[in-house]
Amino acid sequence: MLGILSKHRSSILMxxxxxxxxxxxxxxxxxxxxxxxxxxxxxxxxxxxxxxxxAALILSVSFDSLIWYYLLQGLQVRMKLAKVVLYNWIxxxxxxxxxxxxxxxxxxxxxxxxxxxxSKVGTSAAPVITSRILSTIVYTVGLFVGSMTxxxxxxxxxxxxxxxxxxxxxxxxxxxxxxxxxxxxxxxxKLVGFVTRIIKIxxxxxxxxxxxxxxxxxxLYSLTEAFQTYKKHPKILIKPAVFAVIAWLFTxxxxxxxxxxxxxxxxxxxxxxxxxxxxxxxxxxxxxxxxGAVEITMINLYSALNVPLVIAGAATTLTRxxxxxxxxxxxxxxxxxxxxxxxxxxx
Numbered sequence: 505m506l507g508i509l510s511k512h513r514s515s516i517l518m519x520x521x522x523x524x525x526x527x528x529x530x531x532x533x534x535x536x537x538x539x540x541x542x543x544x545x546x547x548x549x550x551x552x553x554x555x556x557x558x559a560a561l562i563l564s565v566s567f568d569s570l571i572w573y574y575l576l577q578g579l580q581v582r583m584k585l586a587k588v589v590l591y592n593w594i595x596x597x598x599x600x601x602x603x604x605x606x607x608x609x610x611x612x613x614x615x616x617x618x619x620x621x622x623s624k625v626g627t628s629a630a631p632v633i634t635s636r637i638l639s640t641i642v643y644t645v646g647l648f649v650g651s652m653t654x655x656x657x658x659x660x661x662x663x664x665x666x667x668x669x670x671x672x673x674x675x676x677x678x679x680x681x682x683x684x685x686x687x688x689x690x691x692x693x694k695l696v697g698f699v700t701r702i703i704k705i706x707x708x709x710x711x712x713x714x715x716x717x718x719x720x721x722x723x724l725y726s727l728t729e730a731f732q733t734y735k736k737h738p739k740i741l742i743k744p745a746v747f748a749v750i751a752w753l754f755t756x757x758x759x760x761x762x763x764x765x766x767x768x769x770x771x772x773x774x775x776x777x778x779x780x781x782x783x784x785x786x787x788x789x790x791x792x793x794x795x796g797a798v799e800i801t802m803i804n805l806y807s808a809l810n811v812p813l814v815i816a817g818a819a820t821t822l823t824r825x826x827x828x829x830x831x832x833x834x835x836x837x838x839x840x841x842x843x844x845x846x847x848x849x850x851x
Contacts, residue, residue, distance in 0.1 A: 518601075521796030528800055533817040541814050545767060553765035554822070557758045561826050564754035565592060571638060571744040571751065572613070575631035578740030579730055581621055590838055591616040597835020600828060610636060630730030637679055638741070638748040644675045646752065647781035650774045659775065659809065668778070671785050755827075756780060762823045768815050771806075779805045799824055 529535065569592040573585050591613055599609030610632050618628040651668045734740055759776040763769070779802055786801045799820050806816035 518795050524796040525799045529817055533813055537814045538818055541818055550765045553761045557761035557826060560754045560757040560761060564751050567747045567751035568592060570747040571635045572631055574743045575634050579627060579733055583621055587620060593835050593838050596831045600832045627730050634734060638745055640675060640679060642748045642752045643781045643784060644672055646777045648672045650778040653774050758826055759823055762819050766815060766818055771811060775809050
């Protein structure tokens with residue numbers, strides 16, 4: 505499965521994005537200003553708050569794993585919590601290094617779950633997709649409420665409001681489409697039929713196409729069946745929804761504690777929430793360049809919220825060190841130690 509990953513391509517894209525970000529820091533913020541800021545910090549205070557940020561990151565991933573774990577349990581599927589956490593770290597790693605963002609990460613989680621529990625694809629996929637939907641709903645609501653709060657308190661420039669509303673509307677639309685395909689009887693099958701008819705026009709191997717269509721329809725049936733279970737028993741979703749909120753709050757704590765480590769306490773949790781939600785959207789939209797676009801967006805958003813540019817640059821660098829590079833550095837050894845790298849490659 506990881507055959508879709510081109511090591512060299514991913515490395516080149518990350519190197520190019522990192523180079524662009526370094527150039528941006530040098531031109532617009534200047535390295536001497538960053539060094540002056542860092543040299544003025546109280547090391548004890550910096551170490552304390554940055555350690556809290558690291559702990560918050562670990563807790564965020566852990567609670568994110570609990571969403572998936574309890575959604576599996578809701579389908580009467582048993583998987584050890586430790587494995588769910590490990591697979592989640594691996595999924596995060598794949599999201600970071602493969603230029604297709606969340607899609608590859610979710611496919612990896614579905615693949616690992618199916619491999620572990622020997623279930624149908626749909627049964628493995630439903631908890632993963634539902635977990636992503638719950639997390640997306642939480643951060644979309646957070647983005648909307650945060651944006652309205654900042655506009656009401658005149659802390660956010662009006663020119664940003666249109667962009668944030670478009671992001672919210674687009675995300676809600678995407679979630680709506682997923683719900684329609686999952687819950688509307690026959691909707692997914694119609695989509696498969698439509699795609700199949702198009703492929704039939706351009707392919708010669710009709711027998712193989714029909715075979716694949718049958719497999720896809722079987723997977724869609726098990727997926728719809730799993731979603732119907734959640735629909736008929738909504739109580740299953742209560743714990744995962746609560747964990748989604750908690751995971752989101754811990755992620756915001758990562759961002760906030762980085763600012764505190766820099767002795768900058770004039771930024772609010774609401775402002776951090778808006779920047780995080782926008783950065784997450786940009787990360788999805790610019791998945792071909794996992795480094796660079798997100799960092800530059802964050803700095804400009806912080807600046808628009810009246811954070812001094814040098815503080816914005818330092819905070820963004822230290823935050824992304826945790827939310828991107830640490831997840832890469834943790835995920836890769838887990839992939840190696842669990843022996844899953846060869847399993848993924850072979851399939």
